[in-house]
Amino acid sequence: MNNNEDFSKVLWKWLCFIWVIPYIGIFLNWKFGLEVGQLGSYGDFIAGTTVPLLTFVSFLAIIRTLRIQEEQMSLQKDDLQSSINQMGEQSKLLRIQGFENTFFNLINLHNQIVQTMKDTHAPKDSYGRMVFSDIYRSLAHAYKSKKHQISQKGLEIEEIKCIRMAYDDFYKLRQPEFEHYFRSLYSIMKYIDKANLESIEKEPYVEIIKAQLSSLELAVLFYHGLSRQGEKFLFFIQKYGMISDLNYNLIFHSQQHSNIYNELFESFEKEYEG
Incomplete structure (x- = not known):
């Protein structure tokens, strides 16, 4: 001027x-x-x-x-x-607000599912996240029983097949108690993955999910990812580090099963992203 x-x-x-x-x-x-x-x-x-x-x-x-x-x-x-x-x-702000509204609604729904979980196999009924204590024991028992059966028959079976056979037996027994739990958790992770957000913007929401998972939940989630029923979930579990806080003392054969886990993820990642 x-x-x-x-x-x-x-x-x-x-x-x-x-x-x-x-x-x-x-x-x-x-x-x-x-x-x-x-x-x-x-x-x-x-x-x-x-x-x-x-x-x-x-x-x-x-x-x-x-x-x-x-x-x-x-x-x-x-x-x-x-x-x-x-x-x-x-x-961008409106997009994030829309994402968060749906995200927290999914979280509330998931928490309601957890609260209504009931263990009908224990001598005394337990509710909510307390159910995972008995669920984990049932999974461990199914794995040990399957290993014993295979040993008694003198069979040589790949460890991943043994894990999946044991999980199948466990799933048939406990499916009514946690089927909706895994379905809900999978839906939340899929929603985060498909969101129109940068990877760094998704991290806080993943951390919110991880903060709600107990040690026993992480252990069961680990084996769910190795099972046939949790194949699709495996990609999200590993991609977003959902079991990064896993207590490997709860894994039956930590080193061997961790190696199997990583191998499955690598093969499934190529199939998923391809």
Whole structure:
């Protein structure tokens, strides 16, 4: 704005100077009593000098006008970009708010499922997360029983097959108690995975899920991922580090079963992302 004002002042000075020149001729005519005809040569001189000057000043004015328009267009472009950025931020905020509304509704539903879980196999009924204590014992018993049966028959079976056979027996027995639990947890993780958010933006929501899982839940979730019933869940368990806080003392053969876990994830990851 100051540059425009300074240029206008300079331009106005030039115009004033140019228009003063004819008045010099009038002054000379009055001062020295010259005849009008004698001022002809002076007029030719003035015309020869002022016209180029006026043309030059006009050229400067045009250039300055173009620069002013360019500056205005640049300011409008900046304003437009700022508006676009603000709209982008608002859109992102609305998207996150919409995601969080659904996410926390899913969390509330999952917590209700946990609270209504009931262990009908124990001498005394237990409810909620206390059920996982007996569920884990049932899983451990199913695995040991299957290993014993295989040993008694003198069979050689891959460990992953043994785990899955044991989990099948366990699942048939305890399915009514935790089927909805795993289905709900899987739905939440799938919702996070498919959300239109950056990976770093998803981390806080994954941490909310992980914070609610007990040690026994993590152990059961580990073997659920190895089972046929939890094959699809395995990808999310490993991708988002859901069992990063797992107590490996609760794993029946921690090193061997962890290796199997990683191998299954690598093969399933290629299939899932392919």
